[in-house]
Amino acid sequence: MASQSPAQYIQLAKTLPPRLLRFLARYPPAAIQGAGANPTGYQQETPNPFKATKHPVTGQWHDPVYSLRRQADLIKMARDHGVAELMPESEKNPETKLRKRVEFGLRVKGTGVGQSVKGHIFERRMIAKMDERRNAMLNMPKLIREWKRVGRKNWVRYPS
Structure with a gap:
């Protein structure tokens, strides 16, 4: 996108919705503006309108110019129009979402060392119960052989 000529940018701008066009006019990207261009008044106040800024004198944080909902709307519009x-x-x-997913993976609360994930009691005990069943099924031929050898009358021991 950075290798396009100004005429191509003008043609592209004619196809954009007014909301997106207004945003790009207020906060023109460096790819369009060039390296030595003067920042707009909006850019001087907040370089990135999607992030919170800290006041240089008071040290107080100011909310982003665009809320998360409006950011999502603008990003979707830009994605739909190819910009x-x-x-x-x-x-x-x-x-950004993909980079965070790759960096952090699928983190679930309570999966650290010595922690258990919340859930119903049957969900928490399910893994141990399935292990017991699997072991019982694997030992079943041995148990059948023993049953046939001893018989019902002399059977005193249950499988452990």
Whole structure:
């Protein structure tokens, strides 16, 4: 996308919805703007409108300009129109989600050392019960042989 000429960007801009066009006008990406371009007024206030910013004097955090819901809407629109790579870094960006999934994997609360995952009692005991059943089935031929040898009358021991 960065290798397109300005005429191609103009043609592309004519096909974009007004909301997305307004966003890209306020926060033009570096790929379109170029290296030495002056930032817009909006960009000076918040370089990335999708992230919270810290006030330089008070040290207080300011919320992002765009909420997570509006970020998701803009990212979806950009993806549908083929300009997703021009959007700023966001939690809602599919590349960011994929990178986090690769980095952290499928983490489930309670799966650490010495912890158990919550669930119904039958769900928590299911693995041990299935192991017992499997072992019982594997030992069944031996038990049948012993039953046939001893008989019903002399059977005093149950399988353990």
